[in-house]
Amino acid sequence: MALESSQLNELHWLMEMLHNIDVGLVVLDKEYNIQIFNGFMENHSGYLPREVKGKCLFELFDEIPQDWFVRKAESVFLLKNKAFTIWEQRPYLFKFDSYRPVTGSAEFMYQNTTFIPLLSASGDVTHLCLLVYDVTDNAIHKLSLEQANQELAILSQTDGLTQLFNRSHWELCLQAEYKRWSRSDHASSLVMLDIDHFKNVNDSYGHLVGDEVIRHLSELIRKHVRETDVSGRYGGEEFAILLADTPIENAKIFAERLRSEVEKSVVKHNDIEIQYTISIGVAEVEKTINTYEAWIECADNALYRSKEEGRNRISLYPKQT
Numbered sequence: 369m370a371l372e373s374s375q376l377n378e379l380h381w382l383m384e385m386l387h388n389i390d391v392g393l394v395v396l397d398k399e400y401n402i403q404i405f406n407g408f409m410e411n412h413s414g415y416l417p418r419e420v421k422g423k424c425l426f427e428l429f430d431e432i433p434q435d436w437f438v439r440k441a442e443s444v445f446l447l448k449n450k451a452f453t454i455w456e457q458r459p460y461l462f463k464f465d466s467y468r469p470v471t472g473s474a475e476f477m478y479q480n481t482t483f484i485p486l487l488s489a490s491g492d493v494t495h496l497c498l499l500v501y502d503v504t505d506n507a508i509h510k511l512s513l514e515q516a517n518q519e520l521a522i523l524s525q526t527d528g529l530t531q532l533f534n535r536s537h538w539e540l541c542l543q544a545e546y547k548r549w550s551r552s553d554h555a556s557s558l559v560m561l562d563i564d565h566f567k568n569v570n571d572s573y574g575h576l577v578g579d580e581v582i583r584h585l586s587e588l589i590r591k592h593v594r595e596t597d598v599s600g601r602y603g604g605e606e607f608a609i610l611l612a613d614t615p616i617e618n619a620k621i622f623a624e625r626l627r628s629e630v631e632k633s634v635v636k637h638n639d640i641e642i643q644y645t646i647s648i649g650v651a652e653v654e655k656t657i658n659t660y661e662a663w664i665e666c667a668d669n670a671l672y673r674s675k676e677e678g679r680n681r682i683s684l685y686p687k688q689t
């Protein structure tokens with residue numbers, strides 16, 4: 369009798385432990401009817417174990433994709449091996465709200481799930497056990513880290529003042545475009561532009577006003593470029609715009625629209641109002657241009673010709689007669 373009582377106590381303790389562990393435990397028969405439903409599942413689903421006993425899993429939890437789940441479960445029944453699903457593959461099996469204090473911003477509980485075959489005394493798999501782990505803290509930490517890394521990657525490519533690409537990243541894009549042109553021989557144009565008499569702005573009004581002028585021009589560039597164009601701050605008050613798949617005639621039209629809008633604009637800083645102009649050089653890549661650096665030099669030469677011929681104008685490479 370003492371042995372029998374001890375065994376009953378052990379069984380009671382085991383059932384108590386399974387009910388109260390901080391892991392979801394669900395046992396299903398081969399028809400996917402629920403046989404065991406522990407306290408974790410009760411607390412997060414709102415269903416009492418007696419309410420779900422004998423009921424079909426998919427009728428109670430319609431967020432579970434039945435076809436996918438059945439394929440997963442059938443392999444466990446057939447092969448008598450465990451199977452797993454992790455939150456990176458499927459964020460959750462049961463769509464439970466997240467109440468974790470550390471990750472209160474999470475919309476739902478991220479879960480890892482283990483599928484375990486349960487064998488009868490004869491060695492046949494008659495039931496399936498699901499262990500559901502709350503991995504919300506780890507998931508949110510990893511997602512936050514990935515987002516931070518993405519933001520750092522963007523920052524490493526971006527000029528802080530203008531929010532355009534910085535010179536190093538812009539040159540990498542130009543180099544890639546030059547290689548693409550070498551293979552496909554498509555038309556692509558490079559626009560280089562510079563703020564006229566920018567030193568006078570800084571000398572007369574200070575660098576804060578100068579920075580405001582640079583930001584204003586950056587906003588106009590963003591307004592005029594397409595999603596496929598690559599614009600960056602080349603240095604100081606000089607900017608560069610790569611117009612992929614664009615012949616020089618179309619690039620000139622783009623440059624004129626930008627030049628004209630800049631000329632008509634007024635930059636306001638406190639009680640100061642400033643008008644400014646830009647000079648532009650445009651070069652279409654061609655057979656005589658042997659490197660992407662030479663392409664930059666051609667557009668830069670056209671830009672300086674605009675400067676020499678009076679500013680607030682567009683010059684093309686090669687020089688148009």
